[in-house]
Amino acid sequence: MSGELVAVVDDDASARQSIAGLLRALGHHVAEYESGTDLLSARDLSTVACIVADLRMPGVGGLELCQRLVTIGSPIPTIVVTAFPDRTSRERARALGVVAYLTKPVTPDELVASLRAAFGGSGANGSAAETEEPE
Template sequence: MSKAQIVSIVDDDASVRAAMESLVRSLGFVACVFESADDFLRSPRVDDSACLITDVQMPGMSGLDLQDRLVAQGSRIPIIFITAFPETAIRSRAQAGGALALLEKPFRCGAVVELLRHALAAQPR
């Protein structure tokens, strides 16, 4: 029996966290939600998440700063960014850090499903 893959969700908006958690679980994955990048970094999920979905703009550490921290630590976790402000500089920085995608709010659930399936298909189970 294979172990369910963990998808961590970092967003300061409770409604977005709840919606993403529901979507991820409906696909058969384990969803772990965090209100901030710091909460995620202090958790054991940093080492066992198969994918990370994070907002770009959050109080405290931004999603882009979280990506920088993870890359500096040697993490190769696939990251899907979501943002209401898809500026060119944000997109460029996310891509330079190896982001899987940057989705503009509002986005289609189908886009998230496709990205998760792509990211997790390459991960060990």
């Protein structure tokens, strides 16, 4: 599982750096992007094994990013993280085949389990792991 390139996409620099640091500590190569648009503009998406993307970002958010990648024929296993979980976005994430829908702050154990699902699962169409949202 370690060594794969994971793209971390979050407009919040501290959140992005925190997740990226944890991924590096786990042995992954990490590319950081400030927006979904930045990742979509990357030269070679084929080197990205997994994406960890914030749900809500200006422009292209995590779910739209996942949808666009599927549309262009480059589905990449995606883990969506959010500080604002809600039933509608969770259901949309499931419909898009998101690997995991996690609530911030993400724990190391949640991230490791989600990465295992992303790398060992069926890719962008794997089952979505979830953290509980308040009702």
